[in-house]
Amino acid sequence: MSNMDQRMQTQLGIIQDLDYKLDPHSVILDLGCGNGDLVYEYRKKGYDAYGCDFVFKPGLHLDYLHGSGAIRKIDPNIYRLPFDDKSVDFVVSDQVFEHVKDYSTTLAEIKRVLKPGGFSLHFFPSRYRIIEAHVYIPYASINQKYYWLLLWAILGVRKESQKGLTARETADKNYHYLINNTSYLTKSEIKKYCKMYFSNVIFCEGIFFKYIRRAPFLFKLSKVIFFLPSIYSTMSSRVLFLSN
Numbered sequence: 037m038s039n040m041d042q043r044m045q046t047q048l049g050i051i052q053d054l055d056y057k058l059d060p061h062s063v064i065l066d067l068g069c070g071n072g073d074l075v076y077e078y079r080k081k082g083y084d085a086y087g088c089d090f091v092f093k094p095g096l097h098l099d100y101l102h103g104s105g106a107i108r109k110i111d112p113n114i115y116r117l118p119f120d121d122k123s124v125d126f127v128v129s130d131q132v133f134e135h136v137k138d139y140s141t142t143l144a145e146i147k148r149v150l151k152p153g154g155f156s157l158h159f160f161p162s163r164y165r166i167i168e169a170h171v172y173i174p175y176a177s178i179n180q181k182y183y184w185l186l187l188w189a190i191l192g193v194r195k196e197s198q199k200g201l202t203a204r205e206t207a208d209k210n211y212h213y214l215i216n217n218t219s220y221l222t223k224s225e226i227k228k229y230c231k232m233y234f235s236n237v238i239f240c241e242g243i244f245f246k247y248i249r250r251a252p253f254l255f256k257l258s259k260v261i262f263f264l265p266s267i268y269s270t271m272s273s274r275v276l277f278l279s280n
Contacts, residue, residue, distance in 0.1 A: 040077045046247040047128055047157055053243050054277055056155055058083065062125040065149065067117070068132035071095025072107045079106065088118055115141050119149045127156035131169075133276075134160045134177075137219050139229040146278070147233045155236075155279035159244075163220035164270050170218065171195065171210040177220040185210045223269075226276070234278040241269040 051057065058064070060082045066074050069087025076097040078085035087107040092098060101107045108118040115138070127146050136142045146156055161169050161177070168176035172195060173188045189203035189210070198206050221229075223239070230237040242265035245255040258264040269275070 038077075040073045042249055043074060043130065044077045044081070046244070049247050050157060050240060050243050050275070050277070051126070051155070053246070054238065054240065056279070058126055063123060063151075065117075065119065065124045065127045067127055067129040067146070068135070069107055072097055072101040074128075074130070075101060075106055086119070086124075115145065117145045117149050121148055122151045122154075124149045125151055125154050127154070129156075129158045129160070131160055133158050133274075134169075134218055134220060139219075139221070139226070140232065143229060143233045143278075147280075153279075155277065158274075158276045158278075160274055160276075161220075162270055162272055162274050163222055165272055168214075171214065173210065176210070176214060177218070180211065180214045182207060182211050185214075223274070226274070230276070230278055234280055236277070236279040238277040239269060239274060240277050241265040241273070241275045244273075244275040 048058070062083055064075075064078050064083050064085040066072075066078075066085065066087040069075050069089050069092075071093040072087050072095055075085045075087040085106065087101070088110050089107070090110050090112050092107065092109075095101075098107075110116070110118060127150060133142075150156065163177050164175075165177060167174055171185070172193055173185060176185065176188075186203060186207040189206040194201070194206060198209065201209070227237055242258055245258050245265060245268070248254055254264065254268075
């Protein structure tokens with residue numbers, strides 16, 4: 037099973053475990069679809085899947101997806117998802133919400149495009165993740181002060197693309213990236229925003245454990261150590277389900 041197929045099966049499994057379901061005619065939207073690989077995977081399984089993003093990354097299926105109208109660009113000047121009101125059954129995003137600077141507008145747009153009875157599922161890193169996933173610096177999701185970023189650059193922490201840069205050049209790039217492109221809210225803040233638009237707000241990391249391919253024992257362990265999902269969600273990743 038490919039990584040993308042595994043991601044799709046995980047998403048479908050979580051939905052099913054929450055007593056929701058999709059049928060072959062369901063319209064699926066991958067919000068922040070990147071290179072469109074997940075859109076392609078859903079389409080390959082027969083779903084009416086689409087994706088949207090500000091910029092598309094290189095991908096094997098990009099030309100096909102463009103040609104079929106399956107992926108659409110979001111206008112960066114007017115944040116509006118390029119889909120009609122009440123046209124989508126399921127919105128999914130993966131590693132997107134840590135980049136959302138305006139939660140209220142984004143959630144309002146998700147609600148706008150969802151059909152009555154529609155739902156959404158979102159995977160994204162926690163605010164308290166030990167290593168920030170984009171700059172590889174410990175707790176850079178919490179502490180984005182320049183001195184902290186410079187310290188780790190001096191210690192030699194670099195992304196591959198930053199090899200050869202001075203410590204100050206690296207810190208400059210990391211600072212501007214984190215300030216302009218990331219947003220790490222607390223669980224209570226996330227819940228507050230979601231409750232403005234959705235009546236059903238579920239953090240479902242406990243269900244996600246069931247589908248972690250690298251460590252299936254975690255799901256069994258979580259049945260004994262009941263607070264394990266809470267630790268995982270706090271220190272690693274959030275899995276958020278929304279519906280009305």
